[in-house]
């Protein structure tokens with residue numbers, strides 16, 4: 151056997167052809183298929199047109215109302231109703247409404263549906279988030295996923311692998327978000343095209359599962375087909391916590407071939423901010439000191455985790471969101487929302503003058519719950535700052551980690567987070 | 580399979596993402612005529628009004644990057660775009676376009692050279708031969724599409740292709 155990368159080994163284990171060498175066209179059978187209230191409705195129409203009696207396996211399909219849920223208008227309500235109805239008609243038990251689910255990629259992990267060696271096909275580009283769990287998340291469009299629901303498989307080209315070696319340990323206020331913003335800055339928005347980004351190395355242990363999600367989530371912003379982290383004690387413990395049966399981590403063979411090798415020294419990183427309109431336009435936070443913001447948004451599929459909420463609460467404890475600034479905080483799932491409430495984080499955040507939302511994609515994609523007006527500027531923990539992403543084409547979005555976002559909320563402008571942390575908080579009245 | 584497309588060329592730059600092709604606030608829409616009206620609204624609100632049925636898009640690097648929204652392909656098709664000649668295209672967008680019968684020809688030279696507003700022709704001869712782009716008597720060869728992509732385009736999209744394979 152030729153030595154394989156993690157990606158090649160996981161694909162080979164799911165491929166009808168058995169082998170998976172870069173450039174080959176193979177047919178892959180996923181463990182899970184994931185759709186939402188935006189990609190789902192288009193997919194359901196195509197699925198019905200394919201003329202099959204029902205999906206390949208209703209128990210392996212997950213439908214999440216997250217983009218427009220809770221519905222902001224009648225059209226969106228109709229799309230969500232279609233999704234709910236499709237689940238009911240085809241006996242799909244994994245359907246999640248607001249109050250029970252959350253944002254699909256965070257929810258999928260929480261439900262224990264993705265772990266070591268698994269593959270999820272998602273009708274959403276950020277399905278790559280699953281790479282954090284030593285599995286493969288592969289994004290597709292609605293018609294491809296209609297075919298996946300109908301036949302239980304899809305063709306694809308085996309990507310090259312790019313090895314990202316993490317070394318060292320990150321300093322204060324440096325998170326997974328900064329690792330991925332630095333990587334995208336270095337290789338560009340199509341630097342990983344036709345490739346899988348594979349993360350490993352001695353620095354891996356310093357990244358919690360939440361931080362790995364933040365990294366994996368934005369692999370697509372580097373143009374990657376998919377990405378995957380090495381498994382370790384963290385990922386194994388995570389599977390156990392989510393009630394999954396133990397499975398061995400998939401590790402790269404020695405001698406596996408990579409298109410490229412990139413080393414990132416975590417100790418050398420500072421908090422990064424990506425300037426509009428490109429996730430690849432990252433600069434150290436200090437370079438943007440003084441940039442005014444109208445809105446601060448903490449949320450999204452990978453940066454609305456407990457880790458993010460704890461960072462926000464720590465930064466806001468005893469402080470206030472600056473006058474003239476509005477802050478919206480969106481826990482990624484219902485379970486995270488409840489845990490944050492139990493820990494008292496939501497109280498701290500609300501007391502500081504921020505709005506806490508129910509889990510939703512909301513303003514991350516410019517849908518609802520915090521859309522920007524013409525000329526407005528936001529800083530967000532989301533993953534895209536394209537023109538008009540969060541609202542009017544003449545609004546702009548800066549991307550950053552939760553520490554940086556919360557510090558900007560307090561100051562009303564971008565500021566290195568250690569400068570806010572160094573100020574004595576005022577006692578809460 | 581042998582497919583031909585002839586139309587006027589519209590040029591766009593690098594990194595045209597699906598958020599500007601079809602902004603997020605329209606994602607609850609599904610009808611092609613509704614989506615077509617908002618095609619490229621995030622970049623150029625006049626675009627949808629200028630395109631005529633059968634027109635050809637010439638684009639730069641990483642076209643269609645970002646969101647997997649198939650609404651972007653539906654909007655381009657409904658606005659009238661019949662074929663895309665690209666320097667390069669994002670994987671999910673490329674698959675979505677092929678699946679809905681909108682050919683994407685990868686050919687950096689043609690993508691750079693095609694003249695705005697002038698007539699061009701795209702031919703897909705099939706049988707693993709290179710697609711051809713022609714304008715003003717000049718000719719460029721694109722990257723071969725591969726047998727699976729050819730089969731989907733020949734069937735008229737992935738839905739008829741799946742019906743075919745399930746019936747076989």
Ligand code: SF4
Pocket residue numbers: 217253254255274276449450451452510511514515532533
């Ligand atoms: S939170 Fe944003 S990036 Fe994540 S799935 Fe929702 S819209 Fe997409």
